[in-house]
Amino acid sequence: MKNSSFQFKQFAVQQDKCAMKISTDGVILGAYAGQGNPKKILDIGAGTGVISLMLAQRFPEAMITGIEIDKDASKQASENIRNSPWNNRIRILNQSFQEFSKHHQDKFDLIVSNPPYFPNHLKTEDYQRNLAMHNDTLPFEELMAGIKSMMDQEATSWLILPPYQMEETNKIAEVLRLFAFEKLKIQDKPAKNIIRLIQGFSFLKKDLKISGLSIKDEDNKYSKVYSDLLKEFLIIF
Template sequence: MSSALFRFKQFTIHHDRTAMKVGTDGVLLGAIAGSGNPRNILEIGVGSGVVSMMLAQRFPMAKITGVEIDRDAWNQATENAQNSPWGQRIEFLNTSFQDYGSNRSEKFDLIVSNPPYFTNHLKSKDSKRNMALHNDALPFTELVVGVQRFLNPESEFWVILPPDQMTELQKKLSSSGLNIIFKANVKDSPSKNILRMIYGFSFFNQSVIEINLSIKEEDGKFSDDYSELLKEFLIVF
């Protein structure tokens, strides 16, 4: 695998011009987010485009729209999508989520995001990486306002975050009437602390599905659950 690209079983992601490279967070979100048969999907913060393309593979009837504020990332994600088997169903727009939401009224069956979440952390000299990691450009309050605007009563919003930030976002979503419908607690191995949480939210109330997912076993091998989840995507499986 070259550092400039990441090969999946059905598509290839070039990510040399994006601040955030293909990583475990995006791959997990792409493999887990959503249920049923969504026809209209929005991704907030496209990056390299990997999440949208995994969703396109999983949901063959879906039309996918993505917004990406960084122009270089948007250009590369668009190229990645156009070179994939699902280019005709994917459209990425070079705009902020706030600007995108200010003049549109359509609703989405599924909204997904791997959002920037650092608030008061020391920043690097790389402005693009800062934008991808720090939520100055998309504070949680504005994320929630936009998500609420674009959801139907039975639509779903799925997001991946570290535990502390998920707690913060969940409180804001709950205040807007959105309920948790799914929880995935992600650990590096069973004995480690939770690294990430993937939550699904909706306006309707239902019993919460909760899973615990370890990426590796204690011996360092990929876990059966992780391998099963990503066997349709990653070449290593």
């Protein structure tokens, strides 16, 4: 998923100006996160705008705000939105999430994020890529505190992270009285290690629903669960 343009069934995404290209993480989150009929959605770290676009396709009554700190990425995301069928329902703002959450008074009923998660010591010399990949500009403590402040009482928030980073985020969420109610374990293949987790958080404490998704079967073909999840979006299904 690293070409300069990526074609979905109902929209196209240009990504040559974005450090982080469309990824499997992003499209799984965009297809999986959320439930019901949310009216106000926040996408933290919008990147190319792909998750905002997928959510607009899934939730036809929602107004969506995407926050993107990188200037070039936010411009390209805005272009992708303008060229989509949902340009009247999505806006992209070029600012930090900390600044947005400090001054924005409205609440959201669905918040999603595919956040940067690498620590500072793994940085490259590419400043734009560092913004997209490294969490020193958006530490998990500030991310979760900001998410909590933006959530309506009945809202849900959804993150995708590697297992270790999700464990750290769960500790922060527990202190903030945000509770995981759903967990999706993602593997490349059934016998492989878990590479990512998607978790849904809310203010309500209830039993945790756990499920799994293997991207491919043992015969190296896309699994039915994966293809069913993305069949409304990816032209390969």
